[in-house]
Amino acid sequence: MAGQGPAELVLIAAVARRHYLQDRSKVEIAEELGISRFKVARLLDAAREMGLVRIEIVRQGTLDLDVSAQLQERFGLTHAVVVDTPDRDATTVRQQLGEAAAHLVEEVVTADDVLGLPWSRNVYAVVSALNRLAPAEVVQLSGAIALPDFDSSAVDIVRRAARLSGGRSHVFYAPFVLDDAASADAVRRQPPVAEGLARARSVTVAIVGVGQWAPGESTIHDLLSAAEQAELAELGVIGEVAGVFFDRDGKVCRPSVADRLVTVDEDALCGIPEVVAVVSGAAKEEAVRAALRGGLVQSLVTDAELARALLARS
Amino acid sequence: MAGQGPAELVLIAAVARRHYLQDRSKVEIAEELGISRFKVARLLDAAREMGLVRIEIVRQGTLDLDVSAQLQERFGLTHAVVVDTPDRDATTVRQQLGEAAAHLVEEVVTADDVLGLPWSRNVYAVVSALNRLAPAEVVQLSGAIALPDFDSSAVDIVRRAARLSGGRSHVFYAPFVLDDAASADAVRRQPPVAEGLARARSVTVAIVGVGQWAPGESTIHDLLSAAEQAELAELGVIGEVAGVFFDRDGKVCRPSVADRLVTVDEDALCGIPEVVAVVSGAAKEEAVRAALRGGLVQSLVTDAELARALLARS
DNA sequence: CATTGGCTTGCTCAGATGAGCGGCGAGTGG
DNA sequence: CCACTCGCCGCTCATCTGAGCAAGCCAATG
Numbered sequence: 001m002a003g004q005g006p007a008e009l010v011l012i013a014a015v016a017r018r019h020y021l022q023d024r025s026k027v028e029i030a031e032e033l034g035i036s037r038f039k040v041a042r043l044l045d046a047a048r049e050m051g052l053v054r055i056e057i058v059r060q061g062t063l064d065l066d067v068s069a070q071l072q073e074r075f076g077l078t079h080a081v082v083v084d085t086p087d088r089d090a091t092t093v094r095q096q097l098g099e100a101a102a103h104l105v106e107e108v109v110t111a112d113d114v115l116g117l118p119w120s121r122n123v124y125a126v127v128s129a130l131n132r133l134a135p136a137e138v139v140q141l142s143g144a145i146a147l148p149d150f151d152s153s154a155v156d157i158v159r160r161a162a163r164l165s166g167g168r169s170h171v172f173y174a175p176f177v178l179d180d181a182a183s184a185d186a187v188r189r190q191p192p193v194a195e196g197l198a199r200a201r202s203v204t205v206a207i208v209g210v211g212q213w214a215p216g217e218s219t220i221h222d223l224l225s226a227a228e229q230a231e232l233a234e235l236g237v238i239g240e241v242a243g244v245f246f247d248r249d250g251k252v253c254r255p256s257v258a259d260r261l262v263t264v265d266e267d268a269l270c271g272i273p274e275v276v277a278v279v280s281g282a283a284k285e286e287a288v289r290a291a292l293r294g295g296l297v298q299s300l301v302t303d304a305e306l307a308r309a310l311l312a313r314s
Numbered sequence: 315m316a317g318q319g320p321a322e323l324v325l326i327a328a329v330a331r332r333h334y335l336q337d338r339s340k341v342e343i344a345e346e347l348g349i350s351r352f353k354v355a356r357l358l359d360a361a362r363e364m365g366l367v368r369i370e371i372v373r374q375g376t377l378d379l380d381v382s383a384q385l386q387e388r389f390g391l392t393h394a395v396v397v398d399t400p401d402r403d404a405t406t407v408r409q410q411l412g413e414a415a416a417h418l419v420e421e422v423v424t425a426d427d428v429l430g431l432p433w434s435r436n437v438y439a440v441v442s443a444l445n446r447l448a449p450a451e452v453v454q455l456s457g458a459i460a461l462p463d464f465d466s467s468a469v470d471i472v473r474r475a476a477r478l479s480g481g482r483s484h485v486f487y488a489p490f491v492l493d494d495a496a497s498a499d500a501v502r503r504q505p506p507v508a509e510g511l512a513r514a515r516s517v518t519v520a521i522v523g524v525g526q527w528a529p530g531e532s533t534i535h536d537l538l539s540a541a542e543q544a545e546l547a548e549l550g551v552i553g554e555v556a557g558v559f560f561d562r563d564g565k566v567c568r569p570s571v572a573d574r575l576v577t578v579d580e581d582a583l584c585g586i587p588e589v590v591a592v593v594s595g596a597a598k599e600e601a602v603r604a605a606l607r608g609g610l611v612q613s614l615v616t617d618a619e620l621a622r623a624l625l626a627r628s
Numbered sequence: 629c630a631t632t633g634g635c636t637t638g639c640t641c642a643g644a645t646g647a648g649c650g651g652c653g654a655g656t657g658g
Numbered sequence: 659c660c661a662c663t664c665g666c667c668g669c670t671c672a673t674c675t676g677a678g679c680a681a682g683c684c685a686a687t688g
């Protein structure tokens with residue numbers, strides 16, 4: 001089977017050149033080289049078999065399309081975008097992820113869609129990078145968390161998106177996490193909040209971050225006491241999306257802590273047909289894998305590191 | 315025409331992956347992705363147009379098959395083999411060239427062929443690297459030159475080849491270059507020499523070196539006096555093959571110096587259907603180009619340097 | 629010398645593919 | 659509001675291509 005001598009090898013290369021590089025038809029090549037088209041086909045098979053032809057999907061700017069497509073195929077995603085930055089700096093990665101996701105949103109969201117946005121640093125990065133948006137309605141999906149180095153509320157995010165789209169926006173001012181269930185209940189009962197959260201049921205596209213239940217990998221995790229962190233971990237919580245917790249299988253959990261959050265309820269979240277997760281870092285592999293398994297998210301915008309981690313196993 | 319958003323790009327990549335990497339049919343891909351086969355075809359066109367798919371012919375060991383095939387095509391050669399060595403050392407290159415050419419000869423020469431071998435360092439390298447050979451007849455095409463650092467006669471070359479083939483050999487002992495035409499004539503009239511050279515007319519495959527008419531690029535050139543070197547250069551001689559001189563167009567010249575050589579005559583050389591030149595070094599570009607132009611050689615075994623030089627212009 | 633087995637070659641026919649065409653809808657200017 | 663243009667889409671038909679098959683070839687073997 002090994003094309004023995006150099007003459008044979010060069011013939012194979014000649015055929016491969018003509019077919020792949022100059023893409024001529026096999027019949028044409030056969031006529032030119034004075035061999036049968038079957039022989040041409042067999043030489044081409046041989047060429048591929050012995051690895052003589054190398055085909056690769058080239059990166060486009062910062063997008064690794066090849067890995068994107070693999071990710072999309074492997075997990076049956078609606079959309080997958082993998083950003084490959086040489087830079088490992090978290091802020092840079094977040095920004096590039098935001099740009100990529102923004103382009104995706106610009107492309108995918110139509111006037112008929114209702115866009116849902118929870119509070120999240122990654123979601124903020126996406127909306128910041130947005131340049132235009134179809135005139136879709138924009139809905140706030142959660143309250144906000146004030147972070148020392150981060151000065152945008154959930155409202156800002158929604159407002160900016162709505163301003164770009166020219167569509168209607170539905171906002172409310174509320175904290176994401178409260179001290180106790182009663183307070184949260186009270187906040188949720190306020191008309192703007194109740195109304196806003198009710199609109200979550202009409203959302204058709206949501207952009208979310210994914211938190212993994214580990215220090216530094218979920219803003220909510222880091223806001224809770226060590227006891228609470230451990231309690232949820234014991235319940236099997238592996239991650240959260242917009243304050244909705246889930247376990248290793250992606251099954252939604254409802255720990256008591258959930259009562260203290262002002263955010264979309266789990267049924268509404270699960271009812272959104274297209275949830276786009278914007279996530280980076282191999283550390284979040286488990287949470288993302290679970291969210292995918294449970295069908296909580298349909299699309300991914302990630303960095304190369306996380307994408308490779310997801311593809312490596314299973 | 316530019317596939318705008320990332321979703322489109324990833325779709326194109328997904329299609330390209332499936333088609334080129336997993337080679338599935340377009341119909342199949344269309345069904346899987348829920349688009350028409352025409353769209354698949356158009357996406358693939360787009361992918362190639364925007365350079366998203368990269369195809370290359372990979373090197374096989376020391377052989378650069380891609381360049382080989384290009385050379386073969388460009389100059390209409392019967393065979394072309396390009397050896398790409400990282401090493402630039404002349405001896406190493408000669409040896410590797412010899413091995414490649416030897417493999418070619420092993421593959422190409424059949425029992426029906428008559429193999430013609432002139433004296434030449436490169437031809438010696440080829441025969442040294444030969445391991446087996448079809449039982450072809452072997453014919454000596456020229457006398458020999460004694461070189462200080464090179465201890466093989468034309469006879470040795472022929473004998474070794476004949477021993478490997480098991481076929482008949484036709485040898486004669488004679489110098490390649492004599493002091494004057496009369497001496498050369500006398501040598502040529504000796505029965506073994508006359509008989510041997512007459513057999514050149516029946517040769518079907520010859521392996522030759524190519525000399526360029528410049529210092530250090532042709533053993534014959536370097537053996538002559540400065541006056542003779544200049545005389546031939548003025549006659550337009552650009553190179554020689556087995557002691558047959560030719561000009562820039564590859565047209566055979568017959569300067570008076572030719573009368574002093576004991577070698578195949580030009581008609582016999584031109585009558586050989588398959589002359590394989592084993593040459594290396596960009597310095598010989600002109601001579602090789604001329605030899606090709608004049609149809610003196612039909613096949614080439616070269617190093618990457620010379621091959622690239624030949625392909626670069628014209 | 630005949631046989632056999634492995635391998636290569638070219639053929640048939642059904643299914644895949646490409647080129648060109650007409651239809652449809654979105655955007656645009658009157 | 660309508661006509662126009664432009665780009666995208668899917669269709670038809672002729673061509674190309676792949677899978678499987680049978681004939682020829684070579685070499686090793688009885």
